[in-house]
Amino acid sequence: MSKHLNLAILPGDGIGPEITQQAVRVLERLAAQGHFSLTLEQAPVGGAGYRASGHPLPEATLRLAKSADAILFGAVGDFTLDSLARELRPEQAILGLRKELQLFANLRPAIIYPELAGASTLKPEVVSGLDIMIIRELTGDIYFGQPRGIRVLENGEREGFDTMVYRESEIVRIGRLAFEAARKRDRRVCSVDKANVLETTQLWRDVMTNLGKEYPDVALSHMYVDNAAMQLLKDPKQFDVLVTGNMFGDILSDEASMLTGSIGMLPSASLDANNKGLYEPIHGSAPDIAGKNLANPLATILSAAMLLRYSCGLSQAADQIELAVRKTLSSGIATPDIYREGCRRAGTVEMGDAVIAALA
Ligand code: NAD
Numbered sequence: 001m002s003k004h005l006n007l008a009i010l011p012g013d014g015i016g017p018e019i020t021q022q023a024v025r026v027l028e029r030l031a032a033q034g035h036f037s038l039t040l041e042q043a044p045v046g047g048a049g050y051r052a053s054g055h056p057l058p059e060a061t062l063r064l065a066k067s068a069d070a071i072l073f074g075a076v077g078d079f080t081l082d083s084l085a086r087e088l089r090p091e092q093a094i095l096g097l098r099k100e101l102q103l104f105a106n107l108r109p110a111i112i113y114p115e116l117a118g119a120s121t122l123k124p125e126v127v128s129g130l131d132i133m134i135i136r137e138l139t140g141d142i143y144f145g146q147p148r149g150i151r152v153l154e155n156g157e158r159e160g161f162d163t164m165v166y167r168e169s170e171i172v173r174i175g176r177l178a179f180e181a182a183r184k185r186d187r188r189v190c191s192v193d194k195a196n197v198l199e200t201t202q203l204w205r206d207v208m209t210n211l212g213k214e215y216p217d218v219a220l221s222h223m224y225v226d227n228a229a230m231q232l233l234k235d236p237k238q239f240d241v242l243v244t245g246n247m248f249g250d251i252l253s254d255e256a257s258m259l260t261g262s263i264g265m266l267p268s269a270s271l272d273a274n275n276k277g278l279y280e281p282i283h284g285s286a287p288d289i290a291g292k293n294l295a296n297p298l299a300t301i302l303s304a305a306m307l308l309r310y311s312c313g314l315s316q317a318a319d320q321i322e323l324a325v326r327k328t329l330s331s332g333i334a335t336p337d338i339y340r341e342g343c344r345r346a347g348t349v350e351m352g353d354a355v356i357a358a359l360a
Contacts, residue, residue, distance in 0.1 A: 003036045005312055008068035010045040010061065013090055014285025015295035015348075016074025022297035022352030023072060023304040026321060029356050030308075035317040041068070045097075046076025046090035046285070056093040062100055065278070070311035071097070072304055073280035079287055090285075098138060103270035103278055104170070105177050106136040106249065107306070110236075110256040110266065115329045116338055119261035122233065127259055132239045133181060134256050136249025137174040138270060140166050141200075143246050164200045166245065171207040173273065178243035179215040187218045188240035192228045192248055204245065225252070232256055257282055264296025264337045267303035269310050277311045279303040293347035296335040298325055301355055324358035331358075 009024060011017040024040060031038040043061040044052040052058060056076065065071050076090040086092070097103070112120065112130040120127045145163030153159050175191070182189045191208040193201035205222055212220035223231065225248045231238065232252065236259050244252060257266050263283045271277040281299030289295055302325060309318035333354050334343040346354065 002034055003312065003314065004039070005036050006039045006067070006069045007041070007307070008064045008071045009040050009042040010065070010071060010073045011042065011048070012045050012074040012076040012093075012285060013047040013078045014075060014287045014290040016046070016048075016076065016285055018291070018293070018348045019281065019295050019297040019300040020072060020074040022348060022355070023300040025352050026301050026324075026355055026359065027072075027304055029359055030317050030320065033359070035320075036308075036312070036314060045073070045093045047078030047081050049093060050081060050084070050088060050090065054088075056088060056090050057096040057100075061093075062096070065097060065101060070276060070307045071278040072300075072307060073097075073278050074300065075281065075283060075285040077285035077287070097278055098270060101276070101278065102139065102272045104137060104139045104273070105174055105271045106138045106253070107181070107269040107271065107310070108134045108136070108253045108257065108266065108282060109306075110134065110260055112260050113265070113326060113329050115340070116260065116262055116265065118340065119338060120259055121261060122236075122259060126234075127236060130236055130259060132236060132256060133185065133241045134249065134253045135174065135178045135181060135241060135243040136253055137166075137170065137245050138249075139246070140170045141246035143250075164198060164247075166200050166204060168203065168207055171204050172211060174243060175208050175211045177271070178241050179211065179218050182218045182241040183215070186240040188221070189215075189218055190221045190223055190228070190239055190242045192223050192225050192242060192244035192252065194225050194248070195222070196224060201245070208243075228252060229255060232259065253282075262296075262338050264299050264335065265302070266299050267306050269303070269306045271310060275311055277307065279307040279311075293349060294336055295348045296337050297348050297351050298328075298335075298355075301325060301352070320359060321355070324355045327358040328354040 011020040117124040117128040142164040145165040148162045195202045195205040305318040305321035308314040
């Protein structure tokens with residue numbers, strides 16, 4: 001009997017509904033092919049959540065997210081709600097979900113598809129064949145450490161301060177995930193820190209080094225974050241899995257995503273300790289193109305592939321989606337963001353159609 005999946009679908013704002021709809025069609029096609037059976041439940045989040053019930057993460061949406069096997073998320077963000085108090089803004093939904101579901105690990109693959117090597121701002125020979133996985137710790141570090149604040153000194157000058165802090169257990173948790181991920185790839189982990197300056201990251205390096213002894217089949221290296229930022233531009237293909245803390249990961253994962261030159265292509269996963277996860281494209285709600293059938297749905301479709309692989313243990317079905325995306329790209333059909341000379345222009349729906357046809 002095939003596995004049954006209970007999935008929460010949170011389309012969100014802007015292009016969110018259009019792109020998640022295409023990913024849902026892909027999942028439904030795989031279900032029809034007998035890979036799994038499917039219950040999908042949809043709920044409003046972000047600006048849509050606020051409009052529906054006065055909060056970007058309505059209680060019913062959170063309940064659904066908690067009870068589901070995994071969550072497929074579109075994007076949130078609505079400029080017309082920017083004047084709301086910070087805690088009611090659409091983007092707060094993502095932070096709320098990360099916290100409530102204890103999603104401590106963010107996985108962002110950066111892959112260059114052969115057809116899109118020219119889309120990167122780097123030379124094709126530097127990026128072609130690129131396939132790296134950035135793993136960012138998501139719930140600790142200077143973003144959450146206490147104390148923090150802005151205080152007034154005796155001389156009347158204001159001083160801002162934050163606390164960078166990591167517990168050993170938090171480092172081990174993300175480290176294990178990185179080593180396990182590397183075992184399914186090229187068996188190399190590069191741990192990024194600033195151990196020459198920061199005590200917190202000296203501990204990070206020590207813990208990673210110890211943990212590495214449990215994974216003798218994975219080659220562990222260490223790199224300072226400033227060098228890592230440079231190496232990502234100079235020779236990105238040297239990396240396989242790159243693991244780092246919340247702040248460094250925030251910056252490096254955005255830098256790495258731009259190596260591929262196409263924001264509409266990149267999926268992501270945020271996982272808890274049991275591999276339950278929230279899967280979403282790395283881009284936002286793109287209000288400039290919302291509702292126009294212009295958005296590239298591939299990042300969301302690839303997020304659905306990650307969902308099957310990491311939260312449902314369905315690697316074969318995930319492979320099938322990724323292969324269908326490759327076939328779609330090489331067939332020469334393209335949404336405007338990845339349009340190259342000689343391509344046939346497609347909208348969001350036509351791109352979804354092409355992936356579904358390629359699944360056959
Ligand atoms: P954005 O990622 O929405 O858009 C940046 C640019 O990329 C735009 O020109 C947009 O048209 C284009 N783009 C994005 N996704 C695309 C796709 N799938 N296909 C084709 N083109 C695509 O970033 P922004 O414009 O700075 O932010 C818009 C809103 O999204 C804001 O409210 C922001 O806070 C929010 N946001 C949300 C998330 C999230 O939900 N995780 C992430 C980033 C930004």
